[in-house]
Amino acid sequence: MNSSRVASPLRTIVAxxxxxxxxxxxxxxxxxxxxxxxxxxxFIGWSTRSTTLAIxxxxxxxxxxxxxxxxxxxxxxxVSTLAIFNNLIIYTLLVxxxxxxxxxxxxxxxxxxxxxxxxxxxxxxxxxxxxxxxxCGINVALLLVILGMFVVSALSTLFIPAxxxxxxxxxxxxxxxxxxxxxxxxxxxxxxxxxxxxxxxSLALLAPVLVWIAVVFILPELSTGQNPVSxxxxxxxxxxxxxxxxxxxxxxxxxxxxxxxxxxxxxxxxFLRISPGxxxxxxxxxxxxxxxxxxxxxxxxxxxxxxxxxxxA
Amino acid sequence: MVLAMxxxxxxGESPAIEVRGVTHAYNGHTVLHDLxxxxxxxxxxxxxxxxxxxxxxxxxxxxxxxxQTAGEVKIAGxxxxxxxxxxxxxxxxxxxxxxxYNDLTAYENLAYFARLxxxxxxxxxxxxxxxxxxxxxxxxKRLKTFSKGMxxxxxxxxxxxxxxxxxxxxxxxxxxxxxxxxNLRDIILRLNRERGMTIFMNTHLLSEVGKTCTSIGVLSMxxxxxxxxxERTQKKFPDEASLEEIYVRxxxxxxx
Numbered sequence: 096m097n098s099s100r101v102a103s104p105l106r107t108i109v110a111x112x113x114x115x116x117x118x119x120x121x122x123x124x125x126x127x128x129x130x131x132x133x134x135x136x137x138f139i140g141w142s143t144r145s146t147t148l149a150i151x152x153x154x155x156x157x158x159x160x161x162x163x164x165x166x167x168x169x170x171x172x173x174v175s176t177l178a179i180f181n182n183l184i185i186y187t188l189l190v191x192x193x194x195x196x197x198x199x200x201x202x203x204x205x206x207x208x209x210x211x212x213x214x215x216x217x218x219x220x221x222x223x224x225x226x227x228x229x230x231c232g233i234n235v236a237l238l239l240v241i242l243g244m245f246v247v248s249a250l251s252t253l254f255i256p257a258x259x260x261x262x263x264x265x266x267x268x269x270x271x272x273x274x275x276x277x278x279x280x281x282x283x284x285x286x287x288x289x290x291x292x293x294x295x296x297s298l299a300l301l302a303p304v305l306v307w308i309a310v311v312f313i314l315p316e317l318s319t320g321q322n323p324v325s326x327x328x329x330x331x332x333x334x335x336x337x338x339x340x341x342x343x344x345x346x347x348x349x350x351x352x353x354x355x356x357x358x359x360x361x362x363x364x365x366f367l368r369i370s371p372g373x374x375x376x377x378x379x380x381x382x383x384x385x386x387x388x389x390x391x392x393x394x395x396x397x398x399x400x401x402x403x404x405x406x407x408a
Numbered sequence: 409m410v411l412a413m414x415x416x417x418x419x420g421e422s423p424a425i426e427v428r429g430v431t432h433a434y435n436g437h438t439v440l441h442d443l444x445x446x447x448x449x450x451x452x453x454x455x456x457x458x459x460x461x462x463x464x465x466x467x468x469x470x471x472x473x474x475x476q477t478a479g480e481v482k483i484a485g486x487x488x489x490x491x492x493x494x495x496x497x498x499x500x501x502x503x504x505x506x507x508x509y510n511d512l513t514a515y516e517n518l519a520y521f522a523r524l525x526x527x528x529x530x531x532x533x534x535x536x537x538x539x540x541x542x543x544x545x546x547x548x549k550r551l552k553t554f555s556k557g558m559x560x561x562x563x564x565x566x567x568x569x570x571x572x573x574x575x576x577x578x579x580x581x582x583x584x585x586x587x588x589x590x591n592l593r594d595i596i597l598r599l600n601r602e603r604g605m606t607i608f609m610n611t612h613l614l615s616e617v618g619k620t621c622t623s624i625g626v627l628s629m630x631x632x633x634x635x636x637x638x639e640r641t642q643k644k645f646p647d648e649a650s651l652e653e654i655y656v657r658x659x660x661x662x663x664x
Contacts, residue, residue, distance in 0.1 A: 118511035210506035
């Protein structure tokens with residue numbers, strides 16, 4: 096450590112955020128949960144695939160023995176190998192988003208509970224830099240977790256018999272994790288936002304969960320007419336068409352830009368080559384823009400934040 | 409005020425803290441009314457008042473955490489609104505009931521605040537500050553193992569690491585045992601004597617004010633009802649046996 100130079104405040108806050116997450120065990124817990132979830136998803140994907148293949152092989156043998164000459168082709172022939180990671184979409188959509196909310200929420204609530212917010216805000220760095228440092232720190236932690244998931248995914252394919260990913264498939268897998276990262280940053284930012292904005296700790300955690308329910312379930316349901324369980328299934332609207340009618344058409348036009356859960360699912364399906372189609376740049380831009388807007392809202396919320404009200408309370 | 413004029417002559421420099429016509433309203437309720445205060449450099453100023461009198465609001469305005477509705481505040485000659493960064497470089501602050509980061513060591517806590525204050529030689533500065541506070545040997549222990557008194561020393565340490573001109577302490581003796589209070593009093597006196605720091609202290613503990621402060625101000629219902637040196641205060645109230653009695657008299661009958 097070189098302590099003779101003046102460290103940049105942003106770097107100081109980022110390093111502090113990461114150190115705190117590591118010390119309180121949050122980082123290792125997250126890495127453990129996500130690694131386990133990744134392994135679990137890969138195992139289920141592999142198990143489903145190998146069971147289907149085994150049933151197909153047994154059926155083919157039975158049909159051939161019975162003298163049937165026209166046998167349907169292997170149903171998995173056109174299915175991407177990356178489809179074994181299918182379940183990760185749901186896990187990221189649900190567990191990932193909630194854990195990102197908790198990290199964002201904890202980041203400010205930790206400072207508030209330990210009474211250091213007035214100390215930090217009376218430093219020369221200022222409020223926008225404090226929030227920027229927190230967001231960067233949280234996002235670096237999430238990025239490390241996502242990288243960990245990518246490594247676990249890549250390593251797990253080495254141990255699965257007859258499952259080899261090509262260079263292109265590895266790139267697609269990396270792109271899937273990149274989209275997952277962008278999706279999680281939005282929820283980390285709103286976790287932080289409500290942590291700053293609401294002094295009641297429970298409500299500050301409940302509010303971003305309600306936003307999550309809205310963007311994953313309510314808004315897509317209003318614009319497609321699909322029930323929540325259908326929305327969780329990683330299938331595109333091409334396979335599960337949205338409801339028709341004037342109401343749903345209008346609702347879709349207004350609400351679809353905010354249906355981040357649906358955007359994430361569509362992109363994830365694209366990169367895992369489960370539903371190959373044209374790359375929707377608008378969806379990833381919407382996800383990234385949502386994260387940036389949430390970050391900017393955090394700065395605004397902190398400008399309004401009163402340390403005095405907190406101290407008197 | 410008399411206090412300002414006397415001390416200004418004594419130190420021959422501009423006030424460390426200057427408050428002119430500060431009013432602050434919150435949710436339509438005025439919590440500070442036309443506050444005027446001038447504290448010369450080198451003073452230990454005790455700011456007294458009952459709960460809800462506006463002491464913490466005043467300190468928040470002085471430390472740039474809160475923008476006053478009206479009026480002007482200067483710290484070490486810098487305006488708290490237009491020159492807030494310059495003010496922040498020159499102040500140290502210890503709020504009430506800070507527990508810091510329990511999972512980090514004392515060194516990690518102090519290094520964080522030192523870097524945010526722009527301290528250059530962080531290791532050397534932490535070592536020097538802990539030596540000044542007679543608190544070496546605990547640097548690598550996590551704060552979760554610290555007592556209230558130990559945490560308060562860490563609080564003082566983070567507030568003085570960057571050698572500020574003005575130190576703000578909000579109820580620094582709150583929750584300390586008698587030995588902790590005595591140690592803190594000694595530290596405050598040494599900071600003032602050896603480093604020339606101006607100290608602004610919100611407190612309830614009147615016995616400590618008598619032993620530590622060189623001047624006092626009394627805030628009641630958001631109004632400054634009294635401000636003068638300790639010496640003159642004691643002369644003004646010859647019939648009162650203690651500062652506590654003086655304070656009670658001030659609170660019950662406004663003194664000019």
